[in-house]
Amino acid sequence: MPIVRVEMWEGRTHAQKAELARVITEAVVTIAHTTPEATIVVFDDIAKENWASGGILASDEAK
Amino acid sequence: MPIVRVEMWEGRTHAQKAELARVITEAVVTIAHTTPEATIVVFDDIAKENWASGGILASDEAK
Amino acid sequence: MPIVRVEMWEGRTHAQKAELARVITEAVVTIAHTTPEATIVVFDDIAKENWASGGILASDEAK
Amino acid sequence: MPIVRVEMWEGRTHAQKAELARVITEAVVTIAHTTPEATIVVFDDIAKENWASGGILASDEAK
Amino acid sequence: MPIVRVEMWEGRTHAQKAELARVITEAVVTIAHTTPEATIVVFDDIAKENWASGGILASDEAK
Amino acid sequence: MPIVRVEMWEGRTHAQKAELARVITEAVVTIAHTTPEATIVVFDDIAKENWASGGILASDEAK
Known part of the structure; x- marks a missing residue:
């Protein structure tokens, strides 16, 4: 159930997601003593315009 | 407030979402004794490439 | 997989959660054409001190 | 860490997100006594078809 | 609707949450041109044992 | 930033969370080519009364 x-x-490849899901x-x-079938992994791709740290959008940071 | x-x-139709929201x-x-106006339903469409169970992405499962 | x-x-009873999960x-x-086994329902009990609308915590509203 | x-x-502009992230x-x-660097803000744009209140999708409300 | x-x-006071909700x-x-009544703020208090950065739980960091 | x-x-030990966070x-x-410092792991302990699959709360399943 985890x-x-x-x-x-966003920008990670299909192969990266597949390997992350597996590992x-x-x-x-x-570690948590469950089964693979009961374990769900969901990816959420975030646009750089939708993410800020330090009060600055990541899409504006390199400017 | 719920x-x-x-x-x-992803792939559910507008009609399916409308009926799910209503029901x-x-x-x-x-059951929880609240009002319709206070109840919010949000849908989140997940791509099969962004979902894994058993450590395998759903987009890879049929292979 | 939904x-x-x-x-x-917080404050809903076990019976209310059980009925909500079932319904x-x-x-x-x-409506979405899936199986019961693939459907997960998770409840999250929110304290009134942790919820605001109109900029006012629900725990302060009756004051 | 907040x-x-x-x-x-959806529909808010880049400028609106940038100002919201900053403010x-x-x-x-x-108010919470942390540092800007430790504070992350993530935006999630919701389509009107994916949001309901009162049991009605926002995309259907004006009809 | 935001x-x-x-x-x-965890550890922020009621007064800090009330002020954060208001501001x-x-x-x-x-900034986003909505109404106070339509705006919901939810707080989620995270125990230091339930938070890691750099692969180390925050509750272990001072050790 | 991941x-x-x-x-x-609920019920996983501190040691299990520490190892999960590390791994x-x-x-x-x-796999995703980021830094440990930029990677945050948050745990959320769910009571069995707050989790259902197949329409049945996990706390009721053994009955």
Whole structure:
């Protein structure tokens, strides 16, 4: 039943998500003693315009 | 004040969302004793590439 | 695979949550064409001190 | 370390998000005694078709 | 309709939350052109044991 | 900047969370090419009374 959500800037490839899903699921199964089938991983791609730290949007930071 | 979030794979129609919003709101109002106006339903469409169970992305599962 | 989250003020009984879980799952299964086993409902009890509308915490509203 | 999430209907401009990120970060830093660098603001644009109150999708409300 | 969620370490006082709710609501109303009544602010108190950066739980960091 | 949220039933120990935070952060850093300092892991302990699958609360399932 664990649900893992991964918020990252958009641009990660399909292969990166597939590997993250596999490795995170393994970690959760091993450490938290659950089954792979019960473990859900959801990715959420965040646009740089939708993310700020220090009060500045990431899309404005390089300017 | 209840807020209900529904995460589903993308592809559900406008009509399905409209009916879900109506039926879920009715259930929350009746069972949790609130008002329709105070009840918010938010849908979040998840791409199959952004969802894994068993450590495998849903977009890779049929392969 | 639908995941439904229900945020409500704390104080709902076990029986209310059980009925909400049952009715919401039925609605999702029927309307969105999925299975009960694939449908997850998570409740999140929010303290009135942790909720504001109109800029005023719900715990302060009756004052 | 505060993380602030702002869900709004889609359509807000880049300038509005930039100002919201700046002002909200200032408020969190001042009131909750943290640093700007430790404060993250994430925006989530919600389509009107994905939002209901009173059991009716916002995209259907004007009809 | 904006919903703002504020995740912070537990320990903030009622007065800090009340002021944050007031100031954030004002910012959202002014900048995003909505009404106070339509603006919801939800706080989520996170225990230091439930938060990690750099791979280390915040509750372990001072050790 | 990745934020990873892990929702699990309550009852996991401090040591399990510490190890999960470490291993998940390593995975995200390696696979998604970010830094440990930029990677946040948040745990959310869910009571069995607040979780349902198949329309039945987990706290009722063994009955």
